[in-house]
Amino acid sequence: MPERMLTESEGYRLLDSCGIPVPPHHLATSAGDARAAAGRIGYPVVMKIISPEIIHKSDVGGVITGIEGPDDAEEAFGAIMRNSAARAPEAAVTGIIVEKQMPGGLEVLIGGKTDPSFGKVITFGLGGKLVELLEDVSIRVLPVTEDEIREMIHEIEGYRLIRGYRGEPPKDEEALVRIIAAMARIFVEDPRIREFDLNPVIVYEEGASVVDARIIVGDTAGGGAARLSIRAPQDLFYPKSIAVIGASASPNKVGYSVLRNLLSFPGDLYPVNPARAELFGRKAYASVKEIPGPVDWVVIAVPARLVPGVMEECGEKGVRLAIIVTAGFREIGGDGAALEEEVTTIARRHSIRIIGPNCLGIMMPHQWINATFDPVSPRPGGVAFISQSGAIITTVVDWSLPEEFGFSAVVSVGNQADLGFEHYLRFAEQDEKTRSVTLYVEEILDGRGFAQIVREVAGRKPVVAVKSGSSLKGKAAASSHTGSLAGSYDVYVAAFKQAGVIPARSLRDAFNLAELLASEGYPQGKRAIAITSAGGFAVLSSDYAETHGVDMVDLPDDVLRELNAFLPPYWNHANPMDILGDADATRFAALFDVLIRHQDFWDIAFVIAVPTTLVDPAHVANEIVRFSRNTEKMVVGCMLGGDSIRSGLRILRGCRIPNFSELEDAFKAVGSILEVRATRQGKQSHLPRADRCPGDGW
Template sequence: MGGPTNPCNRAPVMPGRIGLPRGIPMPERMLTESEGYRLLESCGIPVPPNHLATSAEDARAAAGRIGYPVVMKVISPQIVHKSDVGGVITGIESPDGAEEAFGTIMQNAAARAPEATVAGIIVEKQMPAGLEVLIGGKTDPSFGKVITFGLGGKLVELLEDVSIRVLPVTDSEIRAMIREIEGYRLIRGYRGESPKDEEALVRVIAAMAQAFIEDPRIREFDLNPVIVYEKGVSVVDARIIVGDTAGGAPARLRVRAPPDLFYPASIAVIGASASPNKVGYSVLRNLLSFPGNLYPVNPSRTELFGRKTYPSVTGIPDPVDWAVVAVPARIVPEVMEECGKKGIRLAVIVTAGFREIGGEGTVLEEKVTAIARRHGIRIIGPNCLGIMMPHMGINATFDPVSPRPGDVAFISQSGAIITTVVDWSLPEEFGFSTVISVGNQADLGFEHFLRFAEQDEKTRSVTLYVEEIQDGRGFMQIVGEVAKRKPVVAVKSGSSRKGRAAASSHTGSLAGSYDVYVAAFRQAGVIVARSLRDAFNLAELLASEGYPKGKRAIAVTSAGGFAVLASDYAETYGVDMVDLPDDVLRELNAFLPPFWNHANPMDILGDADATRFAALFDVLIRHQNFWDIVFVIAVPTTLVDPAHVANEIVRLSRNTEKMVVGCMLGGDSIRSGLRILRGSRIPNFEELEDAFKAVGSILEVGAVRQE
């Protein structure tokens, strides 16, 4: 972050002068207001002139030096909500008023908070009115320190107009953070009001962010309100929580798995069974189509599904790349020892009964992981559904159905989500390059599977279903690198507010866990989807078309109503419907009926057939310099053959480097067209709004990628 303009580069952060000597264990507590002001001043952050008075005479003298009007507040570690005990008096205009206010506050504190230890009364300049904003910070269990910005004052909890970033941040990221809230119009200047000092606000956020990063004892803070003027900024209330940094769970050893690990020539199913109610039966049955060598392992059988069965993996005479382990949890350590002797490189442990049950399960998982590391075996799972690689004929799961080959990798923290999605995908003719259930992530985790998807030639985009990430910062680094090469879409569970603690006195806590995940994903260039349907719409579109080079869009339709809706949806989701250039209009007028709307979205009238669409597409192919995205909206009519229109959409896509979005709307009558689009890897949206929502999400992340 930093730079010569950052005041924290010149001032030490939280030195011993605020009473917090380094190296001494410290329980969590809130800094007093005077301590908080000293911390802010040490970073060059503007605060009102102030003085901690210990007597009425001291308060009178301080008020005179500071200049009237002044505010006086009680300072006590036991009094958090000062106003509730009569501990705040504003608008003090005279020396006598200062003395009287001191006595009143001390009497109120003694009467309403008799157990409190009062350190004094802070006297501070009453700052003039301005735009009130907040700067908050919290320590997230997954991503570490995050910072929040939004409109401040009394309405913060009501409006919740905030933006969030995981630290560290650059000055440009801070500007983007400020400008993305709805209230930015008030900073820019609203209804004739002069603009506020945005650059001064950037400097304050940058300084506080650096202080937050550099001193591990700062756990949480809430600067609210921060008053922004036409020139300058002042923090007039600061609540800062300090304490020893809690030690998190150790990060998993991130060793990049070799790419060829995921392309086996041979697989052993340990725990293969003839009983249909056993997991080993389902796994073996699903792998019968695997073109490589398949070895069932079961000490009680000599043959399964017509294949020779071995009593132990060590009895297999040929090399084995993968082992799918489907035996009871207590046997898994013994099996892993045998896999190590055999030289197996990857164990897919579908067995449950490990860390997810706690206690002995956690101990057992650690034992299995230690054995694997000693032998150089990588692990998927345990407690996972398994892995599917449709292009290789691999379904190493106990899901009863296998997906079609495609170009979207799906990595999920829920096996049940996978079985549901695969079942949905079949009638939709949606295909996957890889489907991975991460399970407990005892060894291989999201970061390894993302790296695999990054280099896998069959994968063009990635979809994640995430419940929890332990090493958020490590994940952000890796997913951010992967997203630069291949688009990544994520669905994060847990958006409900039900379990979120009330913001109470710390508005930094408005950044609930779900909000932090969403902010972190977007910061890393990941597209966040609210539903699985939206996620796969996005993934399919990106796999086919990639990121558009800009947001200039055009829409083509034979239905006037959908042209109007296209305009509405474009405005809602931030898609720029560009004007048609004069030379393009002249070419269109040469063959379109006189009554077409002569505008974008282009309504080429209800009697349009595939030939009219084709002629218009020819114009777009010749004039690719004024547009980046085209929405082709076709509806069923007696004059339109959906297959012909679909073939023209395919031709348009192949002859441009632009994003082509299919919106063939209807039911069974358009199925022939949908099959053609699907076969050419061009996605189709059954709902027009979904198409614009998807493109808007892509444009939002595309803008972050270009910053």
């Protein structure tokens, strides 16, 4: 069906059939008809021109409001017809709609669109001109429940106007919920509807009404098509043998870097190069078929035109996974896309799974695997990093080493010709070494499939995501980078939150979140306490907690009595707890003992320590480790300073307890976790505590 916009009368008819209130109206074709219709409807009325060629009615003088009588109705009809003939002479006019001019109220909007990745989504926000001025909207991927609709309404800043603001009576929120639910239902059920904009919808103390409807119908596109329905077997990511096809002795070749990086792999490693007898002291083979033993993985680093032939040989050999680092496929369009399809067809025929093509490769630090051409290998840790950019991986891995940050897996997804985000998420979900997952996303090919899987994974292990393309230029760069159109940034963020994924604006924020969750798991609630030896940071803690939605709880009387027994008499007797600048590790330890005994009144503890001549940072860090080990609550380290606290930071890092060098970053991270946790209350499983100090196997 060719795309077209329903006329206002058609739109009203559709809405009315769904039980959505619209103004009394009539499509008039003559001045007399308009006069009679206005009389039946009751004054005042509004008249609007109806023409498929006229989108912006006001621009052609096609709207007249405040019509108060029969003669005015006839004159308005004539004026609109004259205006349209003068300003849009080619437009075919169906008629003029006469509708009741609804009384004033709170104007909101309800919109819908078809996203190329996630399919149909719905938006809600303040309506009229305010939507463009404030951009105060909430978004959900459909379908939605009525509870999710209420969450949408509550989360916009303008909700205060619905609730009742400065003496204004509250508006009829339930009437609004019914309209959104009905519109969401018809949008999902009717494949013809591609987009709609109900703006404004006027909400009253009792009831609500749509007073302008823009509905576009046509062949529905988007929503993404799944590439493969077959789940990759989990043992696919635990190889016993790897071959490098295109292995080289030349340091400027990708095959050289890959082979060199894999020399530490404890399994069988086979260089494949028909021009060499040996490489790095290992026997080289002319083709993968000549290798005497089984081959689980191959890393392919030959020119793109040779890859189909190599894949045929891998199929004959029984290879299970091909990591194609070679570029020159779908990302260049045209012939490259056709070549990628040929490679994928061969892989399907032989049951070979593919990472890439056009990717950096994969790193599995606990298995001593660096199957990439990045010269740096990361430390083992508990965070799986799945990225759509190889350059971001190399930067992050380089950053992670001095930060002593470790990974359970690092995956460059490339073009996702076969394996995609959903497969790597399933792996991370079941991998014993993975405690949390970080994603860097440019595009999701199958948004609905991704959302379903990541929702299940995030229920078991925390998932944090950075989505690129929030700016217009960013969207263009993402598209050219991946060889496909990037979806709307706001839709991605909404889909992430619905699925329990924590969105982050920067990579540093993402890894702060991932490390905190890998160590501490989800907090059981939002009740927080803060302990510090610096009064200024106690004040800032209160400020940051309020800004980021963290509740600073009052200290119970019995806890105050116990603290007063050993703290100096001039401590602040409140939360955040300022235990004064002369506090040493012993004072911190005694306070931690009280909090361990009284775990029922708090969920999150921020421990803030600053350099002083009286404090040994190592001793304080050891007490923080003990505190964390002896409670099931979230403990957030905030040892602030530079070189003087290095000894303490090393202890925290060694025991996998994250530390935030900026206090606000700690509250921001916890606030982000709480925001997503609130939308999926009770749906995240609690990660079991692990012995996180050296020797624990992380």
